[in-house]
Amino acid sequence: MLEANIKAQLAQYLELMEGDVHLKVSVGEDKVSREMASLVDELATMSTHIKVELVDLERTPSFTVNRPGEETGITFAGVPLGHEFTSLVLALLQVSGRAPKVDDKVIEQVKNIKDTLHFDSYISLSCQNCPEVVQALNLMSVLNPNITHTMIDGAAFKEEVESKNILAVPTVYLNDEPFSNGRKTIEEILAELGNGPDASEFEDKEPFDVLVVGGGPAGASAAIYAARKGIRTGIVADRFGGQILDTAAIENFISVNHTEGPKLAASLEEHVKEYNIDIMNLQRAKRLEKKDFTRLNWKTVQF
Numbered sequence: 001m002l003e004a005n006i007k008a009q010l011a012q013y014l015e016l017m018e019g020d021v022h023l024k025v026s027v028g029e030d031k032v033s034r035e036m037a038s039l040v041d042e043l044a045t046m047s048t049h050i051k052v053e054l055v056d057l058e059r060t061p062s063f064t065v066n067r068p069g070e071e072t073g074i075t076f077a078g079v080p081l082g083h084e085f086t087s088l089v090l091a092l093l094q095v096s097g098r099a100p101k102v103d104d105k106v107i108e109q110v111k112n113i114k115d116t117l118h119f120d121s122y123i124s125l126s127c128q129n130c131p132e133v134v135q136a137l138n139l140m141s142v143l144n145p146n147i148t149h150t151m152i153d154g155a156a157f158k159e160e161v162e163s164k165n166i167l168a169v170p171t172v173y174l175n176d177e178p179f180s181n182g183r184k185t186i187e188e189i190l191a192e193l194g195n196g197p198d199a200s201e202f203e204d205k206e207p208f209d210v211l212v213v214g215g216g217p218a219g220a221s222a223a224i225y226a227a228r229k230g231i232r233t234g235i236v237a238d239r240f241g242g243q244i245l246d247t248a249a250i251e252n253f254i255s256v257n258h259t260e261g262p263k264l265a266a267s268l269e270e271h272v273k274e275y276n277i278d279i280m281n282l283q284r285a286k287r288l289e290k291k292d293f294t295r296l297n298w299k300t301v302q303f
């Protein structure tokens with residue numbers, strides 16, 4: 001079922017698996033079920049770490065990705081190909097024991113969640129903003145036994161999508177209630193859950209010479225210009241990257257024929273980090289107070 005070049009790439013990734021993974025698969029007679037059965041069988045032939053078992057799950061066709069004898073709570077309802085193929089590969093690797101490339105602080109925040117959280121993410125396989133959300137929620141499920149996540153391909157579950165009146169993807173439900181729409185990083189999801197960085201962490205910071213509010217392209221360039229003059233610079237951003245995080249293709253950035261928003265946002269962040277700029281992400285400035293006309297004091301920005 002997989003094309004030869006994808007299969008070759010997949011084979012390389014599967015070699016990175018560190019332990020066994022059990023796929024529990026619920027399939028019927030329909031076309032999507034046949035595709036799913038063929039995909040999981042192909043995966044099992046490609047790695048001795050992957051075992052497949054037929055079961056009945058809440059949704060058919062769907063499959064769960066588990067450690068032997070331990071449910072992780074990751075379910076793919078629909079065939080995770082197209083843009084979700086990477087989500088499948090990462091789920092296999094992370095469930096097998098491979099460490100995720102995420103900040104230790106974020107991992108700690110996820111592990112500390114005590115509530116029982118079940119996420120349903122409605123996606124389409126052609127959506128470029130969906131994989132980040134799916135991968136974040138899968139990773140949260142891998143890290144914390146209280147968290148479970150089902151990715152639902154809207155094309156395979158049309159009735160469910162219509163009954164919930166879902167008009168855009170990704171749309172995420174938490175414990176059956178609407179939770180979020182659009183692209184979200186794991187840090188943003190944590191912040192929405194109330195587990196993001198606490199503004200009190202910043203209280204003891206020394207005053208900045210320049211504190212930029214907003215972390216889009218404009219804020220990033222302002223901060224770089226300031227820091228290049230050797231002055232103490234910070235950025236307060238409720239979402240570092242700004243609107244370009246939601247942009248698929250950018251073709252009017254002169255000298256760059258084509259790029260993608262998230263890629264450009266990642267380059268912006270890399271560029272900002274070249275300098276001694278303190279990025280305070282996922283924080284919203286509530287008020288600016290002008291206390292001293294010669295110097296905007298850090299203490300005058302309220303969170």
Ligand SMILES: Cc1cc2nc3c(=O)[nH]c(=O)nc-3n(C[C@H](O)[C@H](O)[C@H](O)COP(=O)(O)OP(=O)(O)OC[C@H]3O[C@@H](n4cnc5c(N)ncnc54)[C@H](O)[C@@H]3O)c2cc1C
Pocket residue numbers: 213214215216217218219236237238239240241242243244246247248249250251252283284285286
């Ligand atoms: C879907 C889409 C496609 C686009 N495509 C293109 C394109 O192809 N080419 C192009 O040139 N432009 C495009 N744009 C427009 C482009 O993204 C914007 O012009 C650009 O991002 C503006 O940069 P900015 O830094 O001024 O503002 P923004 O990108 O809006 O960044 C400002 C940031 O500051 C944050 N912020 C605001 N108030 C506070 C506060 N009080 N505290 C903390 N943070 C705060 C905001 O949340 C935001 O993250 C597109 C925009 C969208 C949404």
